[in-house]
Amino acid sequence: KSSPLQFSKETYLKTRQSFLDAEEKLKIGENLTLTVKEEKANAALMRLKYAEINASRNGAPFPPSMHFFKGKSIIEKSSVFKILQKMPKGAALHLHDISLTDIWWIVKNVTYRPNCYMCQDVNKSIKFHFYANPPPNPGCPWVLVSHQRQVSGDTSKFDQMLYNSMSLVVDDPVKTYPSIDAVWVQFLHCFDVANGMINYLPVFKDYFYEALNEFRLDNVQYIELRGLLPQVYDLNGHTYDKTTVMQIYQDVFNKFKRDHKDFSGGKYIYSSIRIKSLTDILGDVKLSIALKTKFPDYFAGYDLVGQEDPGKSLLYYIDPLLYPQQQNPPINLPYFFHAGETDWEGTPTDDNLIDAVLLNTTRIGHGYALTKHPKVLHTVKQKHIAIEVNPISNQVLKLVDDLRNHPAASLIADGYPVVISADDPSVWGALGLSYDFYMAFMGMAGEDADLKFLKQLAINSLQ
Amino acid sequence: KSSPLQFSKETYLKTRQSFLDAEEKLKIGENLTLTVKEEKANAALMRLKYAEINASRNGAPFPPSMHFFKGKSIIEKSSVFKILQKMPKGAALHLHDISLTDIWWIVKNVTYRPNCYMCQDVNKSIKFHFYANPPPNPGCPWVLVSHQRQVSGDTSKFDQMLYNSMSLVVDDPVKTYPSIDAVWVQFLHCFDVANGMINYLPVFKDYFYEALNEFRLDNVQYIELRGLLPQVYDLNGHTYDKTTVMQIYQDVFNKFKRDHKDFSGGKYIYSSIRIKSLTDILGDVKLSIALKTKFPDYFAGYDLVGQEDPGKSLLYYIDPLLYPQQQNPPINLPYFFHAGETDWEGTPTDDNLIDAVLLNTTRIGHGYALTKHPKVLHTVKQKHIAIEVNPISNQVLKLVDDLRNHPAASLIADGYPVVISADDPSVWGALGLSYDFYMAFMGMAGEDADLKFLKQLAINSLQ
Ligand SMILES: [Zn+2]
Ligand SMILES: [Zn+2]
Numbered sequence: 001k002s003s004p005l006q007f008s009k010e011t012y013l014k015t016r017q018s019f020l021d022a023e024e025k026l027k028i029g030e031n032l033t034l035t036v037k038e039e040k041a042n043a044a045l046m047r048l049k050y051a052e053i054n055a056s057r058n059g060a061p062f063p064p065s066m067h068f069f070k071g072k073s074i075i076e077k078s079s080v081f082k083i084l085q086k087m088p089k090g091a092a093l094h095l096h097d098i099s100l101t102d103i104w105w106i107v108k109n110v111t112y113r114p115n116c117y118m119c120q121d122v123n124k125s126i127k128f129h130f131y132a133n134p135p136p137n138p139g140c141p142w143v144l145v146s147h148q149r150q151v152s153g154d155t156s157k158f159d160q161m162l163y164n165s166m167s168l169v170v171d172d173p174v175k176t177y178p179s180i181d182a183v184w185v186q187f188l189h190c191f192d193v194a195n196g197m198i199n200y201l202p203v204f205k206d207y208f209y210e211a212l213n214e215f216r217l218d219n220v221q222y223i224e225l226r227g228l229l230p231q232v233y234d235l236n237g238h239t240y241d242k243t244t245v246m247q248i249y250q251d252v253f254n255k256f257k258r259d260h261k262d263f264s265g266g267k268y269i270y271s272s273i274r275i276k277s278l279t280d281i282l283g284d285v286k287l288s289i290a291l292k293t294k295f296p297d298y299f300a301g302y303d304l305v306g307q308e309d310p311g312k313s314l315l316y317y318i319d320p321l322l323y324p325q326q327q328n329p330p331i332n333l334p335y336f337f338h339a340g341e342t343d344w345e346g347t348p349t350d351d352n353l354i355d356a357v358l359l360n361t362t363r364i365g366h367g368y369a370l371t372k373h374p375k376v377l378h379t380v381k382q383k384h385i386a387i388e389v390n391p392i393s394n395q396v397l398k399l400v401d402d403l404r405n406h407p408a409a410s411l412i413a414d415g416y417p418v419v420i421s422a423d424d425p426s427v428w429g430a431l432g433l434s435y436d437f438y439m440a441f442m443g444m445a446g447e448d449a450d451l452k453f454l455k456q457l458a459i460n461s462l463q
Numbered sequence: 464k465s466s467p468l469q470f471s472k473e474t475y476l477k478t479r480q481s482f483l484d485a486e487e488k489l490k491i492g493e494n495l496t497l498t499v500k501e502e503k504a505n506a507a508l509m510r511l512k513y514a515e516i517n518a519s520r521n522g523a524p525f526p527p528s529m530h531f532f533k534g535k536s537i538i539e540k541s542s543v544f545k546i547l548q549k550m551p552k553g554a555a556l557h558l559h560d561i562s563l564t565d566i567w568w569i570v571k572n573v574t575y576r577p578n579c580y581m582c583q584d585v586n587k588s589i590k591f592h593f594y595a596n597p598p599p600n601p602g603c604p605w606v607l608v609s610h611q612r613q614v615s616g617d618t619s620k621f622d623q624m625l626y627n628s629m630s631l632v633v634d635d636p637v638k639t640y641p642s643i644d645a646v647w648v649q650f651l652h653c654f655d656v657a658n659g660m661i662n663y664l665p666v667f668k669d670y671f672y673e674a675l676n677e678f679r680l681d682n683v684q685y686i687e688l689r690g691l692l693p694q695v696y697d698l699n700g701h702t703y704d705k706t707t708v709m710q711i712y713q714d715v716f717n718k719f720k721r722d723h724k725d726f727s728g729g730k731y732i733y734s735s736i737r738i739k740s741l742t743d744i745l746g747d748v749k750l751s752i753a754l755k756t757k758f759p760d761y762f763a764g765y766d767l768v769g770q771e772d773p774g775k776s777l778l779y780y781i782d783p784l785l786y787p788q789q790q791n792p793p794i795n796l797p798y799f800f801h802a803g804e805t806d807w808e809g810t811p812t813d814d815n816l817i818d819a820v821l822l823n824t825t826r827i828g829h830g831y832a833l834t835k836h837p838k839v840l841h842t843v844k845q846k847h848i849a850i851e852v853n854p855i856s857n858q859v860l861k862l863v864d865d866l867r868n869h870p871a872a873s874l875i876a877d878g879y880p881v882v883i884s885a886d887d888p889s890v891w892g893a894l895g896l897s898y899d900f901y902m903a904f905m906g907m908a909g910e911d912a913d914l915k916f917l918k919q920l921a922i923n924s925l926q
Contacts, residue, residue, distance in 0.1 A: 006788050006789070006793055008789070009781065009782065009785055012785060013781075015821060016817060016821055019817055019821065023817070023836060023837065023838040023839070057772070057807060059642070065806070309520070315479075318476075319472065322470060326469070326470075326471070330469055343528070343868065344516075344520060344867070344910070345872065345876075345909035345910060346909030346910030346912070347910055350909070351483070354482055354483060354486070355479065358475065358478060371834065371873040372876045373486060373876065374873075374876060374877040375482060375489070376486070400865070400868050402806060404806040404807070404808065405806065405862075405863050405868045407868075413834075413835045414837040446808035447807070447808060447809030447810055
């Protein structure tokens, strides 16, 4: 293998250039052609990108290699980021319904509404709920938020405390969250706290409307949401069933589209937490089939969610998951499985990737472990299964520190059908898709990746 | 793409198993067959491996995901590690000649020798040198180490201070080394300090002999060393030229092989620091050609070393590097290029991977960025170019924190010709290959990787 090649320098440089070109052509976006106008915008964008990366290569902080809680304020000063914010980004395809809207909106709008109660138990853990008249709640007695705010004597400190109760953001995330399990405990706790308010019917509608608007203002054209179809309640203690909640979603989607002609809409993916019994999952699968018939425009399909490592595997749920296609005639229930959101190779979580593709998943949520599965990779490319990559989520939830090491970097280099999404942006203080686009553009696609890459990401998300 | 598949559960499980099997077959080692005796050893090994991984999945610390300075003491208690130490590991193919031998050997043996002088400048930076009579050295006057030790009043504290001056090991590496550049400054400084002693002729021979023995005791059968052929000196101030130094290496190699029949030897790869001028590199290439003729059994070829990002690229040196094959008749000088030891994609360092394969490199040192280069990957597989992966080096020198995210995990999963090596083990307190084998086995090859994987690594290294 070490026989001399006998290149002249000219031949060497030519061979080298065609090697570089051939490799370049494999990257996401490199088969697109830019218009003259786009070329001009691209030149300006790339000047800024090179300047920022060069500064970082010479010692300035580089946000994709920093924890997002530290890098966020640097990103917000970036000229590249400001361009990304203004750019149409297509669809956000991996989002969870209760972690979309800026938590400051909850604090400054929702907690200021009448009938908003809170309680704090002996562990200082906060709960919220709307009541006409709160019931006695021994161990955690309900008090009006407005009253608590008043007696606190410091509104801004009090509101910050409310914000903190629903957010993962802290000054020292490495110390505060020493392990994946630790960050997930707090992550799920944030949802518990916020849900008490979000699930109150008027807030529920407003929260979702506000979410759509935040994504629209971030120049996202379409969104798909995973959600549990939670138990929405009203002041009288009445609760609504899942079909009604799906109806509420559809109504808000429709209202939002009427109000904002530039937004093309979205869909809902019903999701079960992967700790349920087989019977419950079969029930959820059947419910999904019914919802798909009842809401053909807004109901997209089914997924399983929650921390994947301690959760049940897709294989565990194989009977209910095979149910739709075993009917006569077979029923088509599209799946959108979270799979392979793990660093543990060779475990059931890791193997979820195999079940996801064998169960004909429409897209893969995260697929973080994908690059350790050459045969799944092959299938993904062949069947054009989109990979929903959520850079900041994977970092904050402790799969990877430096996003240049995110496995999607190699998927991007080899033209896999990657889409970039935001997972649960509000919980880590992000907004819309732009922060995650910034990470992908600056940290995961190479110095040369340009407007063609961004355009192809948008195209991928709309396919 | 979402048409139902109509699997019965039985068919599904069969299809799934053959998918798993086909993917398994791609992994490093999965085409080997174990003997009955090996199968038995394997079962014992895997029981221990599963137990350790399960403990970590349930909250116990997991060394591959921790900084080596924190994980080392945990590794040393691991039963898997103890087995790895005893196992024949084949060849260590990526090592640097002055960072092999336990630094405690330098402290406890070399610094206790007569004529060993040290000086400390205003910045508390230490230098060592052997002299019959030290010259005046204003700013850093030479004192006998033995004298300094005596006046220190605390031998063990003094010796620890000497150790620290040549080692990267600290209690809080994240704080001490905030960036790649920062850790490299200290890394190169460690060499400067140790070189003053290592380059003293009697120590030089002993150091290298001791290195060979440490690797032999770690059950390594063969080693290839990169080195600068440094300026060796004796007590009279006489210095030796590079050809003589190569002769010294060969003599020690031969003596060691005579003394230890179970060790099969090694080779030397002459290396230039990638900051030199074109003229100097041409000189080094010519010297390499001459050394290859003069030492056909011990001189392997040529490489460029030093921190790759700030250094000159292979393309920069293309004229001298093309020199051998442009001669008439062409000369075969094997290259062993460090390439792609970077997180910066799309930069000249990243492109070094392309020049390495086009220049027909025999192996690739690190190739850390390889998975971002699908065409280079293709070439590497086709031409069977070994990738010298140094897990702990990449972690300590700050390319990756959690070794489960090391890109070689996907190379291992897809059967690339990976070899595991140790780079500069003494500087981070490792010894031989076993620590790096532990990282690869436990953190980079999946829970299922077994003795076949380890055996194939050894086979890869001996090809
Ligand atoms: Zn998700
Ligand atoms: Zn090296």
